[in-house]
Amino acid sequence: MQVLGRLLLFLTLICAGSHAHRIINGKLAPEDSMQFMVSVQSKTYHVCGGFLIKEDFVVTAAHCDVNLTHVILGEHNLKNRNAKKININNKYKHSSTVSHDIMLIKLDSGAPIGNNIQTIPLAEKNMNLEDNQECFVAGWGKTEKSNFVVDDLRVVNVSIINQKVCKHNWTHLPNNVICAGGFSTDKGFCQGDSGGPLVCNGKAVGIVSFNKKENCIYPNVPNVYTDVRGYVDWIKDNLKKGMSPIYWG
Structure with a gap:
């Protein structure tokens, strides 16, 4: 490697964990997608x-x-x-x-x-993301009904969270991150999904990074992604x- x-x-x-992050309240991904x-x-x-x-x-x-x-x-x-x-x-x-x-x-x-x-194409450096814009994240991580990673790919829609709101809810938030899902919603990722893409407008904008440790159903803070841009x-x-x-x- x-x-x-x-x-x-x-x-x-x-922690996103070595077996990081699961899709919460998502659905099976269509076979001809992603x-x-x-x-x-x-x-x-x-x-x-x-x-x-x-x-x-x-x-x-x-x-x-x-x-x-x-x-x-x-x-x-x-x-x-x-x-x-x-x-x-x-x-x-x-x-x-x-x-x-x-x-x-x-x-x-x-x-x-x-x-x-x-x-999948990468987001451009100047690609704009709007607050509440709907994107999606997918993965083979655990679900709300399973304590184990799953065999079938699952996907869930998540919305972009304002950066100021995200910083207010995380005591220490790194630079170059995007927040989407979690927080006041019941959708997002958890153990098993780390490394997967946050996809907006058909482009990879983020990388699943972390949420509140082991708290996936559902954390009182936003999910955090590395900002590909x-x-x-x-x-x-x-x-x-x-x-x-x-x-x-």
């Missing part, structure tokens, strides 16, 4: 979500770097034998800093882009450099 920039978020009493979704795995189990941005690069959360070995893509059901398994390149270096919860994973080989495997140049630079170990900062 070559991880081009590993950036960790260390926050007390806050072909960019990736299950990032360690040996035989799901660790986090992620999303394909190039045939050989996946974006996920930095805190998901827990003995990762491969990714699964091309199927909403992780047990389906038609799902494509691609190993993560194991020749990598990494660096970590506080509060930038984003990781770029290099795959051993390119994913076969086609009907059931697609990439703040890392677009960093991502594109690393894609151009391919296997070169380029660090954040």
Whole structure:
């Protein structure tokens, strides 16, 4: 695995977890949708979500770097034998800093882009998000009816929360984050969904990062995502450099 920039978020009493985040009050994702979704795995189990941005690069959360070995893509059901398994390149270096919860994973080989495997475009740096704008988040995490991660991809609509409101409800909120879901709603993510994308207007705008530890039904604070818009140049630079170990900062 070559991880081009590993950036960790260390926050007390806050955790997306190594088996991070579940979809709360969502529904099964349609079979012909969200072909960019990736299950990032360690040996035989799901660790986090992620999303394909190039045939050989996946974006996920930095805190998901827990003995990762491969990714699964091309199927909403992780047990389906038609799902494509691609190993993560194991020749990598990494660096970590506080509060930038984003990781770029290099795959051993390119994913076969086609009907059931697609990439998702990144949000532009200047893409505008409006308060209460409806977006969605998807993942294989736990549900309100399960204490275990699920086999079938689930999705839920969430609304963008005003940044001032979010900062007021979080004592320590990092820079470059987006808040959506949780708070005064009954929808959002929880353990098992970390690393998955927040999608607005068909583009990956955020990365599932953290909520209030283990409190998913439902926290009195907003869900927090890494803001992809703040890392677009960093991502594109690393894609151009391919296997070169380029660090954040």
